[in-house]
Amino acid sequence: MNTSLHHDEGAHAQGARPLIQTRAVTKDYPGVRALDGVDFELRPGEVHVLFGENGAGKSTLISILAGANQPSSGTILVRGEETHLGSVHEARELGISAVFQEFSLIPQMTVAENLFLGAEHARYGFLDNKRLRREAETILDELGFHIAPDQTVDHLTRAEQQMVEIAKAFRDELSVLILDEPTASLTNHETDQLFKLIGELTARGVGIVYITHRMAEIRRIGDRITVLRDGRYIDTVDAKTTSEDELVRLMTGRMVGAIFPKISFSPGEEVLRVDRLTTPDDAVRDVSLTVRAGEIVGFAGLVGSGKSETMQACFGARPASAGTVTYKGQPIGGSSPGANIRRGFLYLPADRRTEGLMMMRSVRENMSLAALDAKQVRNGPFLSRAGEVAMVSELADRLNLSPNRIERAVDHFSGGNQQKAMLARSLTRDFDLIVFDEPTVGVDVGTRASIYEFIAGLAGQGVAVVLISSDLPEILHMSNRAYVFYRGAVQAELPASELTEENVLSHFFEREAA
Structure with missing residues (x-):
């Protein structure tokens, strides 16, 4: 691994010359100022966390630091010298x-x-x-x-x-490493391996720019935190001593209460029953479970445990080789995703970019995708553009899409707003069962709270909800019961009274023989 440096190794002194700096960097896009006079510096041997809501300017700033984008105005200094990073290749040559x-x-x-x-x-x-x-x-x-x-x-x-x-x-040759939500798809073991690597790099004097929304990660590896809001620099604070409440206040400009809403569950009739479901690749093995109206059922487990694959097979996005899937009393095995959507069964995938959204198409087209045969967007056999615009505009207002431009390509929105565009599909028609697969990956604390309220509201209206998540607090605070998966099989079903961190984690791995 080539991590030799252009400066004295192990330099982590307070007064050490920054590896890279921005001074009054501004970035304008047509009609939008993504960055507004931002100052930032990275010292040798530190992990400097960039923190802020989706759309705060974090991704724009790191794209400029990496040479993938150029500022509209302002200055970039590399090891104290004013530098033009014209491309990713030029940035790589500078480490x-x-x-x-x-x-x-x-x-x-x-x-x-x-x-x-x-x-x-x-x-x-x-x-x-x-x-x-x-x-x-x-x-x-x-x-x-x-x-x-x-x-x-x-x-x-x-x-x-x-x-x-x-x-x-x-x-x-490496002197500055920029990591954008690097643990979003990693297991705990893989995350530990990454953090060990980060420790080795910083000990050699490599500077790390790190973006995460996970407070535990900030505490564990962060040295300083720079907070951005609406494209502006707000403050730089100590990662070890600044409280979570203070970080949220700096990020949002307001005090935010508890992230998780209080939910009163009233489970009704059974909506989904799965009996001994198996897939040809054994990603799902002999799975049986139920989901009722008005409840949120959590699916927990490590990456590849079968929690996502099970609902993909139920939805028709993955073939099944054995078992039965019953939706509202009717067998739906072998049905296509389109047929299940028309029945009132929606699955929202974890990977919004490659599976959930058409990135080069507009918000309007993405939001209305699950309702193209619904009355409000039809004019006889044809699509009603006026009806579609009216429906999507209402949803964009309701979900606080920012900026509220429904004809703009989804690829030009922040991750949190892309997530809103996908979540909006669940409101385009009457669904009785909605599966949310990793709904808060890569979104900020404020958006996360809004998504939790949104999901809780659906359950309160009697919708059956499945919440698939690698974030254990989501499972513990949002579910009225949970299934824990291991190697394609259900390892345990835990009612609300047994939903504790210890109980869930104890089923993440193979049980020892009695």
Whole structure:
């Protein structure tokens, strides 16, 4: 792993010259000021957390630091010298590498080819595949990532793809590493491995710019926190001593009460029954469960435990080889997702960019996607643009879409607002069963609270809700009961009275034989 530096290693002194700085950096897009005169600095050997609501300007700032975007005005200094970062390649040459939240991998290429994309090794004018594979294997081994270099990316899990993205940053000389929500798809073990790596890097003087919404991560690895709000610099504070309430106040400009709402559950009739469901790939094995109207049923487990795959199979997005799925008393095994949506059964996937949204299409088209056959958006056999606009405009107002521009491409919105565009589908028609798969990944505390209120409101109206989450507090505070999955099977069903952190975690791993 090449982490040699352009400065004295291990420098973590208060007065050490910053590795990278911005002075009054502003970034304008048509009709939107994403950054407004932002000052930021990263010192050698520190983890500097960028904190703020979705749309605060964090992603814009790191894209400028990484050379992927250029400021409209302001100055960037690298090791005290004014610098123009005209491209990602130029930034890499200066030791600045970024791992963005949205992956930039080519699925049909191997891990090794992705690691060295744009920096391929050649011999006698031909690609040196042996050297490519050897160096990729060295990087992966040193990082502790157990991935075969010759495996194609499209056969990797999302967590493994995240590891490949991280590994890409280590092919060059490294002095600044930018990590954008790097643990969103990682297990606890993989997260521990990443944090150990971060500790090794900072000990050598590498500076880390880190974006996360997880308070526990900030406490564990952060040194300083810079808070942005509405594209403006608010404050830089100490990560170890600043309280969560103070961070939320700085982030939102207001005091925020409890994130999780109080929910009074009144379970009604059974809406979904699953009996001994199995998929051909054994991602789901002999699963049986029920979901009733007016309740929120949590699905917990590690990445790849089968919690998401089970509901994908029920929804028709994954084939089943055995078992039955009954929805409102009727068998729906073998039905397509479209047919299930028309029945009133909606599944909102975890990966909003690749599975949930059409990123290059407008908010209007994305929000109305599940209701194209509904009366309010039809004019006989044709789509009613006026009806569609009216429906989507009302939903955008209701969910506080920011900016409220329904004809703007979803790709131009922050992650939290992209999530709102997908969640809005659940309000476009009457659904009796809605599955939320990782609904708060990559969203800020304020948006997270709004999503929880939204889900609680649906359950209060009698909708049957399944909440699939890797965030244990979500399961504990939002569910009236939960199923814990392990290796494709239900390991335990826990009623509200037994929903504790210890009880859930005790079923995350294989039980010892009695």
